[in-house]
Amino acid sequence: MLLTVVGDSWKGHAFMEEMRRFPTGMGVRRAVDRASCSRSDTRLHMTESWLGRRVFTGQSSWQVVSGQWPQQVINTLASYSYGCELDAITAAAIAACDGLDGVADGIVGEVDACLDSFDPLTLVATIVDQCPQAPSRASVLISQAAAIVASETWKGPVGNGHRRLWYGLSPGADLTGNDPAYQPGPDGFAFTNCSATGKCTGNSKSSFPWFQLFIAKDPSFDVRNLTDQQFFDMAHAGTQQYASILGTDDPEMSRFRDSGGKMITFHGLVGPSSACCV
Numbered sequence: 001m002l003l004t005v006v007g008d009s010w011k012g013h014a015f016m017e018e019m020r021r022f023p024t025g026m027g028v029r030r031a032v033d034r035a036s037c038s039r040s041d042t043r044l045h046m047t048e049s050w051l052g053r054r055v056f057t058g059q060s061s062w063q064v065v066s067g068q069w070p071q072q073v074i075n076t077l078a079s080y081s082y083g084c085e086l087d088a089i090t091a092a093a094i095a096a097c098d099g100l101d102g103v104a105d106g107i108v109g110e111v112d113a114c115l116d117s118f119d120p121l122t123l124v125a126t127i128v129d130q131c132p133q134a135p136s137r138a139s140v141l142i143s144q145a146a147a148i149v150a151s152e153t154w155k156g157p158v159g160n161g162h163r164r165l166w167y168g169l170s171p172g173a174d175l176t177g178n179d180p181a182y183q184p185g186p187d188g189f190a191f192t193n194c195s196a197t198g199k200c201t202g203n204s205k206s207s208f209p210w211f212q213l214f215i216a217k218d219p220s221f222d223v224r225n226l227t228d229q230q231f232f233d234m235a236h237a238g239t240q241q242y243a244s245i246l247g248t249d250d251p252e253m254s255r256f257r258d259s260g261g262k263m264i265t266f267h268g269l270v271g272p273s274s275a276c277c278v
């Protein structure tokens with residue numbers, strides 16, 4: 001029996017895709033050789049980062065699109081809020097929704113219930129004291145733009161016909177990358193660049209260059225001026241071109257099961273770079 005413990009969202013999905021293609025474990029022989037604990041006919045191993053890199057994105061090309069979606073919303077609004085506004089909205093969402101899952105642990109476990117009951121637009125004009133991104137750490141008011149960005153990031157990209165194309169981040173996830181728990185780390189999906197004078201812009205560096213390199217095939221392609229229609233057209237083109245080699249969202253695991261494979265996997269609830277509820 002091949003018992004596999006595989007963790008985190010992207011590598012977890014990547015491993016499941018590996019097991020679909022190599023259901024008897026042949027595809028992970030290298031991982032087994034490098035890190036294994038053998039006992040009788042059971043091998044317990046942790047997958048390593050190479051596996052995630054090998055299958056590359058994990059989950060779906062739509063996952064990458066979902067990561068770009070907050071910046072698309074920000075650029076469409078052309079209203080660039082301070083990071084502290086989004087951080088305050090995140091804190092308010094946790095305060096409002098933490099207990100919905102019955103455990104006061106700072107984690108929003110009941111995501112759908114939170115989305116149904118907590119509206120970030122109710123926080124518009126709420127004061128945020130000593131905003132680190134504002135000049136002289138001045139106090140600022142939560143803007144409507146910040147509330148819309150939070151709401152859209154949680155909902156995920158919604159395309160033509162109002163169909164959700166991929167999942168959003170959970171309420172409580174770090175939207176800006178300012179949370180000390182993730183530092184030093186990449187910028188959050190909804191990060192904005194703010195100068196010392198308080199002028200903020202969208203973050204052109206935050207996303208993986210999926211649109212530029214893989215879809216437009218032009219490193220200089222500027223994603224900041226896309227209409228929503230152009231955004232979704234390009235996103236769909238990316239799925240058409242790459243789903244068969246990058247997508248890992250196929251739930252067919254019967255051959256792995258029939259070959260005796262067992263898997264223990266886990267997935268973060270409030271990761272800043274991947275949807276929880278896939």
Ligand SMILES: [Ca+2]
Pocket residue numbers: 097098099100101102103104105106107108109
């Ligand atoms: Ca909780």
